[in-house]
Amino acid sequence: MRQDLTQILSWIKSGTRVLDLGCGDGEFLNELKKKSAIEGVGIEINQDDILRAIGKGISVIQQDVDEGLSNFSNLSFDTVVMAHAIQVVHFPDKVLMEMLRIGKEGIVTFPNFGHWRCRLYLAFQGRMPVSRFLPYDWYNTPNIHFCTVKDFEKLCASRDITIKSKSMIAGSKFSSFLASLWPNLFALTAIYRLAA
Amino acid sequence: MAEIFEASSVGIVEPQLAKFEESLALECGHILDSFELVYETYGSLNKNRDNAVLICHALSGNHHAAGFHSHDEERPGWWDEYIGPGKPINTKKFFVVSLNNLGGCHGSTGPCSENPVTSKPWGNNFPSIRVKDWVQSQARLADRLNINSWAAVIGGSLGGMQVMQWAIDYPSRIRNALVIASALKLSAQNIAFNEIARQAILTDPGFAGGDYLNMKSAPETGLALARMIGHVTYLSDDAMASKFGRELRSGSFDDNLSDTIEFQVESYLRYQGRRFSGQFDANSYILMTRALDLFDLARDYNDNAVEAFSAAKCKFLIVSFTTDWRFSPSRSREIVEALIAAKQNVTYLEIQADEGHDAFLLPIPKYFQTMSAYMDGIEISLNS
Numbered sequence: 001m002r003q004d005l006t007q008i009l010s011w012i013k014s015g016t017r018v019l020d021l022g023c024g025d026g027e028f029l030n031e032l033k034k035k036s037a038i039e040g041v042g043i044e045i046n047q048d049d050i051l052r053a054i055g056k057g058i059s060v061i062q063q064d065v066d067e068g069l070s071n072f073s074n075l076s077f078d079t080v081v082m083a084h085a086i087q088v089v090h091f092p093d094k095v096l097m098e099m100l101r102i103g104k105e106g107i108v109t110f111p112n113f114g115h116w117r118c119r120l121y122l123a124f125q126g127r128m129p130v131s132r133f134l135p136y137d138w139y140n141t142p143n144i145h146f147c148t149v150k151d152f153e154k155l156c157a158s159r160d161i162t163i164k165s166k167s168m169i170a171g172s173k174f175s176s177f178l179a180s181l182w183p184n185l186f187a188l189t190a191i192y193r194l195a196a
Numbered sequence: 197m198a199e200i201f202e203a204s205s206v207g208i209v210e211p212q213l214a215k216f217e218e219s220l221a222l223e224c225g226h227i228l229d230s231f232e233l234v235y236e237t238y239g240s241l242n243k244n245r246d247n248a249v250l251i252c253h254a255l256s257g258n259h260h261a262a263g264f265h266s267h268d269e270e271r272p273g274w275w276d277e278y279i280g281p282g283k284p285i286n287t288k289k290f291f292v293v294s295l296n297n298l299g300g301c302h303g304s305t306g307p308c309s310e311n312p313v314t315s316k317p318w319g320n321n322f323p324s325i326r327v328k329d330w331v332q333s334q335a336r337l338a339d340r341l342n343i344n345s346w347a348a349v350i351g352g353s354l355g356g357m358q359v360m361q362w363a364i365d366y367p368s369r370i371r372n373a374l375v376i377a378s379a380l381k382l383s384a385q386n387i388a389f390n391e392i393a394r395q396a397i398l399t400d401p402g403f404a405g406g407d408y409l410n411m412k413s414a415p416e417t418g419l420a421l422a423r424m425i426g427h428v429t430y431l432s433d434d435a436m437a438s439k440f441g442r443e444l445r446s447g448s449f450d451d452n453l454s455d456t457i458e459f460q461v462e463s464y465l466r467y468q469g470r471r472f473s474g475q476f477d478a479n480s481y482i483l484m485t486r487a488l489d490l491f492d493l494a495r496d497y498n499d500n501a502v503e504a505f506s507a508a509k510c511k512f513l514i515v516s517f518t519t520d521w522r523f524s525p526s527r528s529r530e531i532v533e534a535l536i537a538a539k540q541n542v543t544y545l546e547i548q549a550d551e552g553h554d555a556f557l558l559p560i561p562k563y564f565q566t567m568s569a570y571m572d573g574i575e576i577s578l579n580s
Contacts, residue, residue, distance in 0.1 A: 017539070041536070047545060047562055054543060054569040059511070061532060061544045071533040 003169045004083055004109040004189050009035060011107060011165075011193055016078035019043070019103060021065050021095070022085030026053030033058075041077075043069075066090045069098045077103040084189075086110050087143040093155060100161065100196040109191045112168075114148030114184040149184040156194065167191040204280045205272065206238040206263035206287055211303060214340050220298075220333060226323035229312065233337055234303030235259050235295035238279055239287030241343070244577035248343040249285060250334060251275065251294040252351030252358035255426070255484050256476060258302035261294035262287075277559040284567035289576065290347060298333045299325040299483045307479035308409065320406025320479050327354075327491045331361045338369065345369045347574050352376035352556035353523060354484070357491045360531070363508040364493070372574055373508075374567075376515045377556040379527035380501050380534065381492040386522065389429050390485040393422035397478045406479055415478045420469030422481060427468050432519035432552035440464060494534075501534035512542040513570050515563065517555040543570070 005028050012018060014036035020029050023042025026049075032038050042060040044050050053060045063071075066089055080103030086092045087110055099106035111134060112118075121129040128138040136143065147155075149168075156163055168187035170179035179186035201207045211234050220228045236259050241248060251261050253274075262279035264272055279285045279292055296304040299322060307322040338346065349370050351359045356378025363373045382390075397403055400418025404411040431439075440461040447456035497504040512535055516528035525546045535542040547563045549555040555563070 039539075039541075041542075047547075047566075050543075050545060051562075051565055051569050054513075054566065055573060057573050059541045059543045061536070061542065062546050063544075071529070071536060073537055076537070076539075 002083075004191050005031065007167045007169070007191050008081060008083065008107050008109070012036060012038060012079055014038060017041075017076070019072065019077040019080045021069075021080065021082040021099070022088070023049075023053065023058070023060060025049045026056045026058035026060060028081070028083060029053075029058050030056045065095060069095075069102060072102045074101055075104055079103050079105055079107060081107045083107075083109045084111065087145050087147070089145065092145050092147070093159065096155070096161065096194075097159060100194060104195070105164065106194040107192070108152075108194065109189055110147065110152065111143075112149050112184065112187045112190050113146040114150060115188055116185050119185075149187055149190050152190065152192070156192075160196075162195045164193040164195050166193065201264070204282050205276070206280050208267070209236050209238065209260075209263035209265065209273075211236050211259060211265070213303065214337055216333075216336055216340075218336075220329070220336070222323050222329045223326040224324040228298075228305070228323065231298060231305040231333065232303075232309075233295050233298065233305070233333060235293060235337065236261065236263075236273075237294075237341075238262050238292040239290050241291040241341075242577055245343055246345065246347060247290050247576040248338075248341070248346050249290045249292045250338070250346050250349045250362075251279070251285075251292060252330070252334070252349065252355035252362075253294070253297060254351070254353040254355045255488065256423075256472070256481075257355070258300060259294050259296040259304075260302070262292070275557065277557075278564075278567060284564060284571050285350065286571060290571070293337070293341065293343075295334065295337060297325075297330045297484075299480060299487070301477035301480040306477070307483065308477050317409040318479075319409055320482070322479060322483065324490075325483055325487050327357050327361050327487055328365065330358055330487070331365050334358070334362070335366055335369065345371060347576055348372035348374055348571070350374040350376075351378070353378055353553065354488050354491075357488075357493070360493055363510050363512070364504055367507050367509040370510045372513070372570075373510045374513045374515075374570065375528075375531060377517055377520055377523045377528070377553055378514075378531070379523050380494060380530055382489055383527070387489045389425060389522070390489055393425050394482050394485060396421035396425065397482060400478075403478060408478070414473075416470075416473045419473040419476065419478045419481060420466070422478075423472035423476075424465045424469040427465060429522045430553040432521065432550060434519060435551050435554075436461060438550070501530070502537040505534055505538035505540055508538070508540055510541075512540060513566075514542060514544045515556075515566060516544075516546050517549040517551070517553070517560075517563075518546060519550055520553045520555060522553040 018040045020042045029040035043063045050060045080099040118129045168179040168183045169189040170176045260273040261275045262273040281288045296302040299306045307318045311318045349359045349362045356375040359373045359375045362370045397418035400415035402413040403415035443460040445460045445463040446458045494501040494504045516525035532544045549560045
């Protein structure tokens, strides 16, 4: 189980309704269903992923988040989750606002582009960072909207989005300690719990 | 000749007839004192009787969904690609029931049956049938077979409408609803195509005001024309282009004798029309298209599909096809939208397919895999 998902699990109460944007093969919703009996709906565009989710008994709607979420009514979910997907959508700000229209709260996780390795890579290699976690070249990457922890918080502030809590994943214990002090430098993955 | 059947075929099947002596009150107000339904079954019912699947047919379908009636039958049932041992609707797991709907012309009570009052065929005096009536009569068949709850009810197009009606009218008797290439109601364009088809039949002198069975005539031309119109709307532009293009069946562009030129598509359509008019009853065709036109899931619920679906208890799988313009993906998305708003458990896929509306009958890989994955996930008792 991915670390960010473990953190999100702890934030979601049992018996609630959860919408997972970009749910992939339904792994997270499946864990969530097993651990806290939630009612989950996933949105996914990749049909092979949807087929795997169906195999897990997860209900998934084939839908492109970039084409809007107007088919979901206001506050129809307790939590709307978007794990490692905000960097692939065309309008992250609009999706964020939509999440907080549909859900009472939103949970977002993303890879922190401000991590020191990214900065060093760009500084010394002079090229867009490629790593184990972000294995794409700049021209074929689905990740079109990278941001840093600072960027994300600035966006939240500008849209009056409340950050209810956050958590940073950094790998080792020592890195995690550093990430708690300087998240923008040491967090690999940032996790935010948001409200309108 | 299908002398030896493949392991994935249900093989030889024999239609059965269920007679119902208890009267059936129809939506139109008419009461049918008694009626008969012809049906086939594939696979076997388990001890807990919880592995039964109902197949609802579309406009021109019938009870013969899988297998062969005899070794000489050229083609298997209309959904043989999907029903059989190891196929998506796996007869090793499920007990599959497929019937001919009331008002049909393949053995169930319909316009060709004898009207007990006149001792003559009903013809166009057969009462008007709605989707709701079909579902009610199917529930009677379920009672007869001692099936309290269907593991799944499955249908495409008009069949999908029956599936949705099942979910609403008998929420405790259906656990999974598979609605393929369907709609909450027909659009004006859709009704228009049905009306053209009906007019083709009604204006054929052989129709004789609907009394052709007594008059010993037949509206063959009208029914063939109706089928040709329908057929065009079931295919996509691309599918027709790749299947026929501008290929000629006879004649040549060189001799400038346009009279002799026959395009492949013309010949194909005429063949389809002729074949259909030999197999189908014109009054049944009118009745079925009328049922399609009149279906409106939300009508009894303040025109609110969300309210209509709110009583449903089953899981839903909704599937549409990219090039289907008769029941387009946006019609399916309306169903999905209403189900989401009604807080129902729904899965939706839009399958890339070139074949238009006809795609729902065909073994398109992603669609096939979807049906397999969904049906495999349905829980039933393991005793047999």
